[in-house]
Structures are given as C-alpha cells and as structure tokens.
Amino acid sequence: MRDRRVAEAAGRRGERLAGWWLRLKGWQILDRRVRTPAGEVDLVAKRGDLIAFVEVKTRATAAELDFAIDERRLARVAAAAEILMPRYATNGEDIRVDVILLAPGARPRHIENAWIG
Template structure:
C-alpha cells in the first residue's frame, strides 16, 4: 500500500478533528452518537447519531474557510453516504425509527452548519 503524502495526512487529521467536533456539537443538541467512521462496501458514514426515534447518518466536511463550505458536498458523495446508510439501517434502526442523511459543515471561525435531511433519494 502506498504511503500517504504529508498533505493527505494533514487532511486526514483535519477530518478526524472535524468529526470529533461534529460529534460534540450533536451531543450538545441532544443527540447520542452511536458510531463513528463506519465503513461498508457501499461507502463510509462519518457519524451515526440518534435523537428520540430518529437515526441520522451524518457526513462531516471540514474546510479551511467558510467560503469553501458551499462546495464541500456534492450529489455523488451524498449518494454514497445514502447507499452506506441503507446497508447500515438494520444495525442501528429499529421498528418505528425514522432515518435520514445529514451533513455537518465545519470551518474555522464559523458555527457548525447542520443540513438536516440532505439526501432525498
């Protein structure tokens, strides 16, 4: 396996920090974090969270500036998260639970931007 470049390692570390921050922020909003960085053959989900009977499969994107957040997520990436969520639903959701795909966008100096129900597929 090829070694990762310093830029890749820096991006990976920033992504992990962003996921920790997003998890902390969701907990402050009353969510319980069920899992982190769950990989499936269909893709990866950064956070799985529960609030009441709602299960959210959350994609977290961290950027260097607020201006970059507008282009941080695209339909292709959301489709992969949604596909992974479909694989994971039986593991985390029970009868009567609602499911959705959310996105949390993070940049220094800004409040986290939580896009609820980002994937409608």
C-alpha cells in the first residue's frame, strides 16, 4: 500500500511540474486529472487555437522514460480526449494528445501529437 501512495504522490508532483513547464511555454492549464469512462487525462492545456490532452509520466530515472508510455495507454488517453473534446474545444480548436515525460535530473520531454489514431 505504501508503494502505491508513494507512486501516487510522485505522479501528482510530476503533473504539477508538467503544468508549470507548459505554462512557461505559453500554455494555459484548463483542467487537471479529468476522469471519463474511457480513462483519465492528466492535464488539459490550451495555447492559441490548440487544445492538448496531456498524459504525464514520471519515472525514477531518465532511462526508464523510454518505456513509460505505450500504445495501449495512449489509446486510453485518446478515447478520453474524444469524450472531453466537446467540453474544451468549443470554438473549433484543433486537438491533439501530448505526452510529457519527467525524471529527476532530466529535462522534461514533451512529445507533441503522440497519438495518431
């Protein structure tokens, strides 16, 4: 149980860091941890006429980041984004699914348009 709590705290910390990092890049954070029947979206961000549904993955080492995201997880985020699109993309904005990978001592890795389904 303790391991789960530690992982949960690390995940929340990673989501906060990713939100700060996106804001520094000119994004506005619209929402955090949005649950849908298809899955959860960690961050919903907007810049200009683009809405990004962002999956954040935090790992203990930079080497682990290469294995942090897979097609199954991305498909779940994309399905959740499809459900959420009418709520956030109200003015015909473009949407995409992004991934931000975080590890101590490593620069955040932002994978834009990670899901091409």
